[in-house]
Amino acid sequence: MMLRYLRLIWTFTRLSALNELQYRANFFMQFFSSLLTLANGLIGLALVFYHTESLAGWEPMELLVVVGVYTLIGGLIRAIIQPNMWRILDGVHEGTLDFTLTKPEDSQLLVSMANFELWKLVDVIIGILVLVYAVLKIEARVGIEEAVIFTLVLLCGGLMVYSLWLAIATTSFWVVRIWSLFDFFENMYQAGRWPVGIYPSWLRMILTFLVPVAFAVTAPAEALTARLNTQMLLLALVVAALSLVASRMFWKFGLRNYTGASA
């Protein structure tokens, strides 16, 4: 069962990658744009640390870790989550989702994996490079344990973001024009450039539970800079599991009520 799913995911990934490989010029466009975004982030940091030695207890190189995680997760969202969720919206709008639903496989798996934008992974690579550089610079003690916890928290954050997007996309079964909620997410995600601890408490609550920026960006960065406590780690695991289950139930519930657009 599991093996078949993995094979399915691999096939979809390969197909999307082959499709993207046709447009090689897009790689350079993406590279250029990713570098500009990174430069912007770095100049912003330089500007802040031109005036102060630490921002709410974060040293320059530690904030660079935040920038790295932000870029890395942002790349994953844009490469894997975003294109698929947009496709659900288009599918509901144009009636093409019906073709997916008639296939004899798990529908959530199909809609979540069918599309993948290879070139957006440039951000993931840049993010990782920045992370490695920053971690080496801090000379933080990052052993196997820290690396495992970091990966675990990152995965939890990613799953929470995925669940949120899936829930938003599911709403399109009832309300077709839901684009603006995606925009809302993207706008709120910008706040993750900085550790959520600097924001006032009401905003921090929004960034933790409504839009999981705190879990997706700040918590992994905390794991690498020896800031993450066990409490936050457990919370991340629980919230990730809960949101995954909740979004799956919501998707199933949505499907039962979905009548299709073309029928």
Place this chain on the structure above:
Amino acid sequence: MLRTLKILLAETKISMMASFQYRVQEGMALLGLLVESLVYLVVWTTIARAQGGSVGGYTEGEFAGYFIAWTFVRHMTTGWSPWWMEMRIRRGEFNTLLLRPIHPYFVDMGRMMGMKSIAMFTLVPTIFLLSLIFRPEFALIPWSLLTLLPALVLAFLLRYTLMYALAVTAFWTTRVTALFELWFAVEFFTSGRVAPLSVLPEWALNIANVLPFQWMFAFPLELLLGRLSPQEALHGFLMQALWLTGTAIVVRLVWRSAVKQYAAVGG
């Protein structure tokens, strides 16, 4: 001239109605502005607090004032996306626009005026709310407020015209996005968007001074906050006028050959 004005107003009316239709979309766009300014506000007030109250001539409350007024000025001076132009050209929608007996420059301008005026209904209460939360400090000086409107109009016209000059290159290459991304990256730091200009190190300020971006944003913003002397304000208006004249001439020159160059896509 009068006819152009009439069409401009008609387009304004149409787009006012359209944005009223898509209230939610507009609200979300506004939210984007808010999140961005809120992030800067928090970062800079945190730094000001850590540095004993002020940075680059701004206290905590003055930073709050800067970034709350920021949302208003940013909203007034933007609203036009280069991707929109690229998309119109790629899809062939530009053809119909070119056939109309009015320059597309004015059609787009009318549309933006409509969108901006409708958004005021949400922007003004939001600014009020933000002021209650963050307690901004600013000086309301009568003469600067009186000159604010022309400064905003000139800032908008300058940014819009310069973007038009750049967008026209889309007639030669259908990929102007890279060019615009470079523009936005430079504008980010030299216009006063990410931080007040007085916070920049000297070498960055020198770069900002030879570029037009501060006259499109920081100038009206500082005027609104009452931070400029009459001499500085006069200098600002002069720079705005100078840059605007220059870019207007460029657009006029480039436009003619661009339209000749234009290869229609689709039907």
